[in-house]
Amino acid sequence: MVKVEFLGPIQKEPIEVDVKNLKELKEVLNKDEELKEWLRVSAVGVNDKIVTNLDTPLKDGDRVVILPPVCGG
Amino acid sequence: MVEIYKGGIPVIEVLDRWYSEFKDGYGAMIPFIGIVRRDKGIDGLSFDLYLPMLNEWFKKWENLPDAKIVMAHSFGDVRVGESSFLCAVFTKHREEGFRYIKEFVEDFKANAPIWKYDLVNGKRIFAKDRAKILKGAGLLED
Numbered sequence: 001m002v003k004v005e006f007l008g009p010i011q012k013e014p015i016e017v018d019v020k021n022l023k024e025l026k027e028v029l030n031k032d033e034e035l036k037e038w039l040r041v042s043a044v045g046v047n048d049k050i051v052t053n054l055d056t057p058l059k060d061g062d063r064v065v066i067l068p069p070v071c072g073g
Numbered sequence: 074m075v076e077i078y079k080g081g082i083p084v085i086e087v088l089d090r091w092y093s094e095f096k097d098g099y100g101a102m103i104p105f106i107g108i109v110r111r112d113k114g115i116d117g118l119s120f121d122l123y124l125p126m127l128n129e130w131f132k133k134w135e136n137l138p139d140a141k142i143v144m145a146h147s148f149g150d151v152r153v154g155e156s157s158f159l160c161a162v163f164t165k166h167r168e169e170g171f172r173y174i175k176e177f178v179e180d181f182k183a184n185a186p187i188w189k190y191d192l193v194n195g196k197r198i199f200a201k202d203r204a205k206i207l208k209g210a211g212l213l214e215d
Contacts, residue, residue: 007186008199009188009190009201022213025213026212030215039213039215042207042213043207048125050126050209051209052209065126067126067186067207067210069204070183070188070205071188071205072158072182073107073181
């Protein structure tokens with residue numbers, strides 16, 4: 001299973017999903033209407049590294065984080 | 074590693090410690106103190122941060138060959154008049170110090186995984202209008 005965490009202002013508890021890559025995860029997450037708006041503006045981290053390729057494979061135990069727009073300081 | 078504080082940062086205490094610890098060999102220490110300012114009815118700001126990626130982001134700034142950069146940030150609620158972000162750049166000369174402090178703070182604003190909320194009547198309201206979209210965002214957009 002892959003654990004997905006939603007950071008900062010995304011009001012959603014972590015979930016565990018059975019997916020083989022980010023493309024499959026994209027399909028799962030887009031079923032959630034409230035999440036869609038966030039996905040449009042959020043970056044994606046796999047095991048705490050930002051990724052930019054949908055073909056990024058995911059294996060059992062991987063952790064995905066969804067990072068909405070940032071504002072520190 | 075980024076120094077993390079629950080609530081406002083004890084500015085002078087931290088700057089004093091950094092000054093004593095790192096001044097040797099440097100000719101300039103340039104601090105930047107971010108202050109929560111009084112603004113349109115807010116009682117303060119509140120912050121969430123994601124520490125693993127914050128420290129990962131900071132790595133490229135803490136290992137510069139010609140400068141020492143240190144930073145602290147708050148999580149949770151920070152009241153008006155308190156500091157939520159503090160950093161300092163140590164360099165041999167002022168010119169590269171001024172350059173680094175600007176580059177560092179701009180990179181921080183654009184890329185550090187931190188989320189800011191206005192505190193209004195005890196409620197946290199995400200500061201959406203001031204937030205910056207990260208590089209690579211929208212990867213999972215349908």
